[in-house]
Amino acid sequence: MRSKNTKTVVVFGATGSIGRVITGKLLAEGFDVIAVARDQHKLSKLRELFSVRRPTMVGRSIDVTRRSDVDYLQDLIDQKGVQIWAVVYAVGNFPAGGFTREISTPISGVHGKELEELFALYPVGFQNVAQRMLLVMEEGGHIVALSSAMSRFANTPGEPWSRWHLSHHAAAFAALDRIISGYGRARTAATEKKVLVHRIAPAAVRTHFYDGAPPELLPPSGFTTPEAVAREVLSALRGTEAVDTVVMPEQAGDR
Numbered sequence: 001m002r003s004k005n006t007k008t009v010v011v012f013g014a015t016g017s018i019g020r021v022i023t024g025k026l027l028a029e030g031f032d033v034i035a036v037a038r039d040q041h042k043l044s045k046l047r048e049l050f051s052v053r054r055p056t057m058v059g060r061s062i063d064v065t066r067r068s069d070v071d072y073l074q075d076l077i078d079q080k081g082v083q084i085w086a087v088v089y090a091v092g093n094f095p096a097g098g099f100t101r102e103i104s105t106p107i108s109g110v111h112g113k114e115l116e117e118l119f120a121l122y123p124v125g126f127q128n129v130a131q132r133m134l135l136v137m138e139e140g141g142h143i144v145a146l147s148s149a150m151s152r153f154a155n156t157p158g159e160p161w162s163r164w165h166l167s168h169h170a171a172a173f174a175a176l177d178r179i180i181s182g183y184g185r186a187r188t189a190a191t192e193k194k195v196l197v198h199r200i201a202p203a204a205v206r207t208h209f210y211d212g213a214p215p216e217l218l219p220p221s222g223f224t225t226p227e228a229v230a231r232e233v234l235s236a237l238r239g240t241e242a243v244d245t246v247v248m249p250e251q252a253g254d255r
Helices: 017-028 040-049 067-079 098-104 112-136 160-166 168-185 226-238
Strands: 008-012 032-036 084-089 137-146 196-202 244-247
Touching (some): 017 084, 067 112
C-alpha cells in the first residue's frame, strides 16, 4: 500500500467534489494515498484521473456509517503492516441540485430518517473513523476533518441565505464540531499519540450541489473552491499545531 519512506494518508470521501481535489493534491505532493468512498464505481473512475501517481484502492466500498466497514479497513491496513500518517475526513452528502430543496425545507419539516442519516454520516461516521484509524496511525500524525462554516456564523433573520444555518445539515455539522473539539482538547487516543486533530470549515464551496438554485438564495459573499479547501488541508498537514480555520471565498461576489 505504500512506497518506502513515503507517508501514507487515508482520504475518506475521496470521490466527492472536495475529496477528489484533496486526493490529487496529496498525490502531487508525493504522498501515498488510500482512497476510501462508498461508491466503488466512482473510486475506479477516480483512479483513472491520475496517470503518474495513483491512489491505492481498498478493493471494496467503505461506508463510514457502518462500524463493520471501518473495522474491515483497519484490519486490512494492519495486515499490510502500513502505518497511517494522516487521515482526511471529507465525507459529505450534497447531491447535485440539492441546495434549493435543503434551504426551502425547515428543519421541522425534515423526516427523522433523513436527519438520522446525516448524523450517521457526520458525527457518528467521524467517530467510527477516528477510533479505528488511531489504532494504525503513527505517533505525531494528523487527522483533518472537514466541517462547515455554517455552524460558526450567526443566523440573520430575514435573509434567504440564513435558512442554511438552520438546516438539518447545519445541525449535523454542529454535532460533528463538538466531537472534533473533544478529540483535540480532552485526553484521548489522539492526544496520547500526539496526533494533531484539525478542523477545516469551508464556507459555501462551488459544487454541483448549488446547480439550479435561484440567485437570491445563493450566499451573498460568493463561493470558495475545492482547491482552496485542499490548500488548507495541505497547510494543516505541514504544520506542528492543530488548525481550526474557516475557509472564506477568495473573491466576494464570485458566483
